[in-house]
Amino acid sequence: MSQSDVKIIKANKNLKEKVGTGDIAATRVEASQNMIENNEVDFEPMAAEFLDALADGVKHCQGTAGDERTAALQSMVKPVMDLKANAQMFGYPLVTELANIMLNFLESVETPDNDVIAIVDAHRKTLMLIIKSKMSGPIGQKGMVLIDELKKACARYYAKKDIEEKPTQ
Template sequence: MASEGKADPAVEQAFQDQKKVRSAELLVPPNRLKMKVGSGGLDDTVLNKAQELLENNTIDFKPMALMLVDVLHEAIADAKSGSAKGEEAIQAMLYPAMQLKAQGAMFHYPLVSQIGEILVNFLETVPNVDKDVMDIVVHHKFAINAVLGSQIKGDGGKLGRELRDALLDACSRYYKRQKN
């Protein structure tokens, strides 16, 4: 599941027949500390302590997430106005989507991560930006705003599943229209 750092099987299934046009990847800079200290594993005690800190963190993710939603909003506005086109527009939307996917679950918002995962997969497979693509991206943005506004932590239960399924269905309908 996305909240555990693994791909969500439902999302994988929804996008399995779609060819990736691009790949959203986080760039990892060189780890200078590791270069100085050397390689080797960490003691289990250290790993367990780090895991405990992550699970029990009390950092308020909402302001950071809302800032990323604002970045997504600006990218959407730029794509709609034509000031960003094609690949540039898609990349501008991919960045905040990838950040939301990567960070949501870590800060107790796995539903934000799941929505981000759907959006990233969608943006990786669309060949270009058109009105239908923009509508789907906007609905993902609305969904993330709703989760944050309602402070839905965890998977959101039945409502979370319905929201996620509705977004996956919108993506499926888009792909079906593209085949015709």
């Protein structure tokens, strides 16, 4: 591309002129955080929806091979991402922590082989139990054990296949 095809348009200062510059008051941020932490949304129905989608994703992957299976990976990635994104916001930090490990794992895998699908399915069953047992609130010792086990399962797979976990933000 020639340089004449590139145009730089100077930053728009309209927003600065409208609301000024500076920070959002710390008291406001604190009030917002309190609101997040004390929201009373019931995560269970949402979780059930995501876990059903994950079960479908697992089945879908099991029923495919080759390029079709590579494409099917996203059917597991999306519900895992939804679990990771929403669980902590609605009181289940352990679910977010575990789903985050699983999300990074799935984002590092190109084609899910049977080992990957087995790890995801075991993870799904663990999450179902956590939700069923209402293991909300701070991550306790039991939760730490689950996190450690999942990390180890993923690490064993990375070592076996000689792949590296993709970098995250």
